[in-house]
Amino acid sequence: MKPILKVENVYKNFGSKIVLKNVSFELYPSDILGIIGPNGAGKSTLLYILLNIITPTSGKIFYFGKDFFKNRSEILKKVSFASQYVSLPYSLTVEENLKVFANLYEIKKADKKITELLDLFRLKDKKKVLTRALSSGEMMRLNLVRAFLNDPLILLLDEPTAGLDPEYVKYISELLKYLSKDKQLAIILTSHQLGELEKIINKALLIKNGITLAYGTLTELFKKFKVNSLEELYFKILT
Amino acid sequence: MKLSFKRIWGIILRHLYLLKHSFSRWIDLLYWPTVDLLLWGFITIYLQKDFYPEGKWVFQFIGALIFWNILIRAQQGLAVGFLEDIWARNLLHLFVSPLTITEYLLGLFIFSLFKAFIASLLMAIIATFAFNFKIWLQGIDIFLMVFNLIFFAWSIGLLTMAFILFFGQEAEILAWALALFFLPFSAVFYPVDVLPKFFQYMAQFVPTSYIFETMRKVLLEGEVSYVLILKAYFLTIIYFFISVVIFILSFNFAKKMGKFTKIGE
Numbered sequence: 001m002k003p004i005l006k007v008e009n010v011y012k013n014f015g016s017k018i019v020l021k022n023v024s025f026e027l028y029p030s031d032i033l034g035i036i037g038p039n040g041a042g043k044s045t046l047l048y049i050l051l052n053i054i055t056p057t058s059g060k061i062f063y064f065g066k067d068f069f070k071n072r073s074e075i076l077k078k079v080s081f082a083s084q085y086v087s088l089p090y091s092l093t094v095e096e097n098l099k100v101f102a103n104l105y106e107i108k109k110a111d112k113k114i115t116e117l118l119d120l121f122r123l124k125d126k127k128k129v130l131t132r133a134l135s136s137g138e139m140m141r142l143n144l145v146r147a148f149l150n151d152p153l154i155l156l157l158d159e160p161t162a163g164l165d166p167e168y169v170k171y172i173s174e175l176l177k178y179l180s181k182d183k184q185l186a187i188i189l190t191s192h193q194l195g196e197l198e199k200i201i202n203k204a205l206l207i208k209n210g211i212t213l214a215y216g217t218l219t220e221l222f223k224k225f226k227v228n229s230l231e232e233l234y235f236k237i238l239t
Numbered sequence: 240m241k242l243s244f245k246r247i248w249g250i251i252l253r254h255l256y257l258l259k260h261s262f263s264r265w266i267d268l269l270y271w272p273t274v275d276l277l278l279w280g281f282i283t284i285y286l287q288k289d290f291y292p293e294g295k296w297v298f299q300f301i302g303a304l305i306f307w308n309i310l311i312r313a314q315q316g317l318a319v320g321f322l323e324d325i326w327a328r329n330l331l332h333l334f335v336s337p338l339t340i341t342e343y344l345l346g347l348f349i350f351s352l353f354k355a356f357i358a359s360l361l362m363a364i365i366a367t368f369a370f371n372f373k374i375w376l377q378g379i380d381i382f383l384m385v386f387n388l389i390f391f392a393w394s395i396g397l398l399t400m401a402f403i404l405f406f407g408q409e410a411e412i413l414a415w416a417l418a419l420f421f422l423p424f425s426a427v428f429y430p431v432d433v434l435p436k437f438f439q440y441m442a443q444f445v446p447t448s449y450i451f452e453t454m455r456k457v458l459l460e461g462e463v464s465y466v467l468i469l470k471a472y473f474l475t476i477i478y479f480f481i482s483v484v485i486f487i488l489s490f491n492f493a494k495k496m497g498k499f500t501k502i503g504e
Binding site: 044053075089091099100146 | 243245246248249250252253256257260261276323327328329331332333334335336337339413491494496497499500
């Protein structure tokens with residue numbers, strides 16, 4: 001099977017500060033990769049490089065076998081992103097925000113799609129509400145609705161469950177797991193909630209100061225480092 | 240990559256929705272042009288009636304005001320539209336989508352055109368009823384001049400956006416201030432030859448000075464100087480090209496420095 005995302009030797013420095021050093025990994029359909037590391041490890045920078053929001057200093061990125069930097073617009077039609085820390089414009093209603101993005105992703109039958117997704121993420125009654133009136137949990141779910149508008153093949157999530165009620169953390173985790181299995185969706189996510197992360201990811205990339213300290217499937221990593229949980233792995237490698 | 244009209248429409252829609260919900264943005268769009276026109280229109284009527292009864296003072300001032308407002312609305316429509324996306328921290332969401340920078344700019348250009356059209360339509364209606372000045376009866380050449388003003392306004396808008404991307408939000412004041420830098424050299428309300436020598440020299444390089452000189456000729460003498468209009472277009476094309484290049488360099492610089500993830504915080 002061919003990887004749907006291939007990251008080769010990515011470096012990033014801001015001036016003299018090295019943020020990422022020689023990061024490489026591959027992602028296959030239905031993979032759920034957790035990028036794990038302490039604050040300032042370079043996790044978000046890596047996600048933003050994978051979205052072409054930050055330009056890498058060097059390295060190559062291939063989505064679906066195509067060079068990302070030469071086919072950005074075409075590739076981003078099937079890649080999506082959501083973050084707890086980036087909200088949609090507050091002055092528009094939930095529906096208006098989604099309609100804007102439905103146009104940006106050239107979604108056909110957008111109204112139907114929006115209604116279905118709002119239902120799936122339990123936001124149906126918030127359709128006409130101004131985005132500023134949403135709670136942080138509802139805002140994250142709205143971000144996820146936006147991220148699923150284009151039926152992505154790869155989904156990048158920056159701390160998707162931070163600030164959510166335990167009920168929604170469980171719901172979102174189960175939903176992501178279901179979508180990855182059922183729709184062959186590949187997911188990359190960062191999170192500090194190692195317990196929750198361990199339940200859904202099958203691969204992990206552990207980084208510190210921009211350097212990859214471990215990468216592989218959870219089974220391989222647990223065996224290699226002789227640990228029984230992600231938390232143990234984290235403390236063994238990263239501290 | 241082909242341009243997507245749907246994505247361009249997405250950008251226009253985002254700003255139309257914003258306008259729909261915002262009373263203050265409507266005030267900004269409609270109130271200031273109205274106040275400007277009424278204030279300067281009546282002052283000019285007073286001056287003409289009591290001090291300088293000769294000539295077409297009122298028409299000259301009102302024409303200049305409408306033209307200047309078209310430039311300001313088009314420039315701010317672009318620069319403030321960009322700032323709206325910064326304030327809402329929306330740039331990141333926009334540019335993780337397939338939207339290209341060309342489509343984004345085209346969306347903002349069209350929206351700024353809409354804002355300039357609304358403001359100038361309002362001013363033209365007020366000028367007709369309050370001062371009996373019918374701008375649309377001044378001939379088709381008026382549109383030639385208006386298009387030039389809009390292109391120059393976009394050049395200033397693009398430069399403003401480039402400075403904001405390069406220097407950060409500290410530079411956002413330029414969205415309101417940069418166009419005013421060109422005001423004295425543009426000879427909006429007076430002929431170029433009343434300017435001091437150095438300012439006259441500077442005015443040669445400002446396309447709007449040729450447009451306002453032509454506008455005065457049209458209103459006072461009923462004559463159009465196509466040579467002046469051509470000079471204005473020649474300069475505007477150069478300014479527009481330079482602005483696009485500077486904006487793209489700043490956009491790439493912002494991506495290199497990771498500014499899209501921080502801007503708006």
